[in-house]
Amino acid sequence: MVCNLLQGKKGVIFGALNEKSIAWKVAEKAFDQGAEFILSNAPAAIRFGDTEKLAEACKTFVITADATDVADLEKVFSGAMERYGKIDFVLHSIGMSPNVRKGIPYDEINYDFYQKTLDISALSFHKMLQVARKLDAINDWGSVIALSYVAAQRTLYGYNDMADAKALIESIARSFGYIYGRDKKIRINTISQSPTYTTAGSGVKGFDSLVDFTERMSPLGNATAEECADYCITLFSDLTRKVTMQNLYHDGGFSSMGMSARAMHQYDKSFRPCD
Numbered sequence: 001m002v003c004n005l006l007q008g009k010k011g012v013i014f015g016a017l018n019e020k021s022i023a024w025k026v027a028e029k030a031f032d033q034g035a036e037f038i039l040s041n042a043p044a045a046i047r048f049g050d051t052e053k054l055a056e057a058c059k060t061f062v063i064t065a066d067a068t069d070v071a072d073l074e075k076v077f078s079g080a081m082e083r084y085g086k087i088d089f090v091l092h093s094i095g096m097s098p099n100v101r102k103g104i105p106y107d108e109i110n111y112d113f114y115q116k117t118l119d120i121s122a123l124s125f126h127k128m129l130q131v132a133r134k135l136d137a138i139n140d141w142g143s144v145i146a147l148s149y150v151a152a153q154r155t156l157y158g159y160n161d162m163a164d165a166k167a168l169i170e171s172i173a174r175s176f177g178y179i180y181g182r183d184k185k186i187r188i189n190t191i192s193q194s195p196t197y198t199t200a201g202s203g204v205k206g207f208d209s210l211v212d213f214t215e216r217m218s219p220l221g222n223a224t225a226e227e228c229a230d231y232c233i234t235l236f237s238d239l240t241r242k243v244t245m246q247n248l249y250h251d252g253g254f255s256s257m258g259m260s261a262r263a264m265h266q267y268d269k270s271f272r273p274c275d
């Protein structure tokens with residue numbers, strides 16, 4: 001077990017709602033590895049979730065922010081700077097689609113909801129980066145990560161407008177990664193994670209089938225939230241200083257597969273016609 005990989009590093013972690021959240025696992029592991037950080041989440045999440053409990057365990061505090069609101073984000077980054085001076089890492093672990101929540105299919109989506117999906121799940125990442133850069137909040141060689149999903153590249157039934165949000169967030173990581181890298185040596189990456197049982201994940205239509213399918217298809221099996229957190233720690237550490245502008249698959253090999261023996265075995269059981 002590697003120790004103190006993040007000793008002396010300071011950061012901000014967005015999106016820890018409850019103990020299933022990917023951000024929750026990242027916070028626990030970052031704390032174990034010696035990092036100090038502020039937690040942030042949306043007002044409703046602070047009311048109904050367990051973020052305060054996590055803050056207590058990690059000896060820190062929460063700054064409430066709607067990630068679509070630039071003034072709120074300014075509050076978070078200024079708060080972090082007041083406490084730590086400049087910071088070293090940021091985790092964007094935020095996603096929400098009202099169309100997914102309401103079960104509206106992609107070919108009938110509500111456009112107001114669609115804009116909300118994109119604002120919450122993707123533009124908020126740009127807003128975060130813009131605010132951090134304006135405040136000069138991140139140290140040189142700092143590291144910023146957002147979470148993504150393979151639906152940015154491939155169509156997966158039921159993922160709806162979140163697929164578009166993920167395509168956008170990966171593009172933002174590349175576009176801002178160039179600017180922030182050139183000016184400040186700050187690296188920006190997205191991690192494309194396996195389907196994971198969290199509050200956001202479980203809201204996707206047919207999620208159980210999706211989890212089973214990707215498990216069968218992946219030579220290493222689906223990656224858990226904890227394993228994702230381990231990967232985040234390496235990317236926040238100094239061991240990955242030249243990794244930037246990448247979408248990094250953390251999916252047990254799923255994204256490189258076409259068909260596996262385990263999936264074919266299951267498929268062979270039925271050749272009933274389907275849609």
Ligand SMILES: NC(=O)c1ccc[n+]([C@@H]2O[C@H](COP(=O)([O-])OP(=O)(O)OC[C@H]3O[C@@H](n4cnc5c(N)ncnc54)[C@H](O)[C@@H]3O)[C@@H](O)[C@H]2O)c1
Nearest residue numbers: 015017021022042045067094095147195196198199200201
């Ligand atoms: N669970 C999966 O299967 C999976 C797979 C790949 C990628 N991801 C991504 O991982 C990230 C984290 O999701 P999770 O699976 O841990 O689920 P989660 O539900 O635990 O986390 C989502 C978080 O987004 C926050 N959020 C929503 N609207 C917000 C707003 N306006 N302002 C600030 N915060 C807001 C929620 O409060 C919550 O904490 C998301 O980007 C998600 O798309 C999840």
